[in-house]
């Protein structure tokens with residue numbers, strides 16, 4: 712029903728209005744216990760129209776402080792990776808599986824993910840991404856129910872509900888693995904983001920190097 716409603720909202724103005732309502736609802740959410748320890752709800756940010764979405768695990772400390780996704784050290788690295796591939800950060804939409812920080816940056820519990828997933832479902836219905844990038848194991852498990860692990864699954868295209876989906880290393884993993892050797896995590900991520908960029912440009916019907 713929610714998805715049908717979102718699809719009926721065709722103009723950018725209607726979509727922006729609906730997004731604003733959605734954002735307000737998430738900002739007041741108390742569906743799980745993380746609402747008791749968060750400072751800010753981190754809903755997500757970026758383009759509502761470019762139809763490419765990056766999904767991480769959950770907000771960290773800096774994100775909790777600011778209410779913005781991926782702005783701490785890992786987020787800054789993600790921004791650099793995006794820009795190196797030709798994206799401006801504001802051209803993509805960035806969010807997380809859970810919208811409130813798990814204390815101590817622990818992995819979100821299943822109960823928390825289940826209670827929060829309706830928000831992500833609504834975000835996807837609203838933004839109608841053509842490409843989703845799953846950053847790390849938590850979104851990989853949520854989208855693909857995969858226990859294969861990000862190292863095995865990254866760099867391959869999957870189809871999730873008709874949407875092209877690629878798992879990629881979470882930037883926090885790259886911060887812990889500094890190696891730049893060929894075949895290392897950074898090298899593989901560079902290949903993955905270029906593949907994502909190529910798919911994005913092909914879906915846009917434009918050649919790389921043009922304004923998106």
Ligand code: SF4
Nearest residue numbers: 740742743746811827
């Ligand atoms: S993590 Fe999700 S479900 Fe839990 S309080 Fe925050 S927005 Fe609500």
